[in-house]
Amino acid sequence: LAKTTQPISMDSYEGQEVNITCSHNNIATNDYITWYQQFPSQGPRFIIQGYKTKVTNEVASLFIPADRKSSTLSLPRVSLSDTAVYYCLVGGIQAAGNKLTFGGGTRVLVKP
Amino acid sequence: KAGVTQTPRYLIKTRGQQVTLSCSPISGHRSVSWYQQTPGQGLQFLFEYFSETQRNKGNFPGRFSGRQFSNSRSEMNVSTLELGDSALYLCASSLKGAGSPLHFGNGTRLTVT
Numbered sequence: 001l002a003k004t005t006q007p008i009s010m011d012s013y014e015g016q017e018v019n020i021t022c023s024h025n026n027i028a029t030n031d032y033i034t035w036y037q038q039f040p041s042q043g044p045r046f047i048i049q050g051y052k053t054k055v056t057n058e059v060a061s062l063f064i065p066a067d068r069k070s071s072t073l074s075l076p077r078v079s080l081s082d083t084a085v086y087y088c089l090v091g092g093i094q095a096a097g098n099k100l101t102f103g104g105g106t107r108v109l110v111k112p
Numbered sequence: 113k114a115g116v117t118q119t120p121r122y123l124i125k126t127r128g129q130q131v132t133l134s135c136s137p138i139s140g141h142r143s144v145s146w147y148q149q150t151p152g153q154g155l156q157f158l159f160e161y162f163s164e165t166q167r168n169k170g171n172f173p174g175r176f177s178g179r180q181f182s183n184s185r186s187e188m189n190v191s192t193l194e195l196g197d198s199a200l201y202l203c204a205s206s207l208k209g210a211g212s213p214l215h216f217g218n219g220t221r222l223t224v225t
Contacts, residue, residue, distance in 0.1 A: 034213060034214075036214075036216075041218065042218050042219075043116070043202050043204070043216030043217050043218050043219055044155070044202070044214075044216050045216070046213040046214065046215065049213055087155060089214075101157075102154060102155040102156075102157075103154075104154050105154060105155070
């Protein structure tokens with residue numbers, strides 16, 4: 001069971017880069033790492049997914065070291081609208097159910 | 113393409129009652145999974161259905177059950193409600209399974225009094 005650990009909260013300012021690290025020491029060989037963003041009263045929204053090395057899309061980058069025991073979500077040049085809770089998910093949907101393990105979430109507050 | 117739709121949006125029930133929540137996945141998505149979200153426990157996986165079969169199950173008591181229909185729509189049932197069942201219940205659909213990103217609905221807020 002891949003337990004995940006994330007910082008509870010982080011503060012930042014508009015225009016800065018925000019990096020959130022998720023620890024998942026017991027990650028299994030076939031586990032993916034996925035990050036989601038959640039605003040109040042909404043369901044989580046997919047941001048980015050990776051298996052190893054680095055992945056980049058139009059909104060974020062995901063860095064995964066060779067041992068895959070952690071991952072870092074990088075949000076470049078954040079704005080006020082990036083204030084949200086960010087969740088790390090480790091697992092594969094076809095694996096045993098309780099392997100879908102969400103981190104506790106990191107509350108990111110972006111200040112003007 | 114329409115997103116994941118959950119109904120109802122809000123629900124108030126009394127202890128001991130039962131409740132049924134509904135989820136319509138994104139068209140073409142065959143996997144539907146359910147989650148309970150509370151301030152204390154965070155996001156917890158309940159179960160996942162794929163092609164009308166429960167494929168995965170989390171660590172919840174048997175009072176929590178679900179099913180999936182041939183059109184991939186899913187329902188979740190909670191019997192003999194307890195105060196601790198008050199939570200946001202989220203449904204997510206995905207295209208095919210392992211590693212596929214989850215697409216969440218906005219949830220059903222259940223309050224048990």
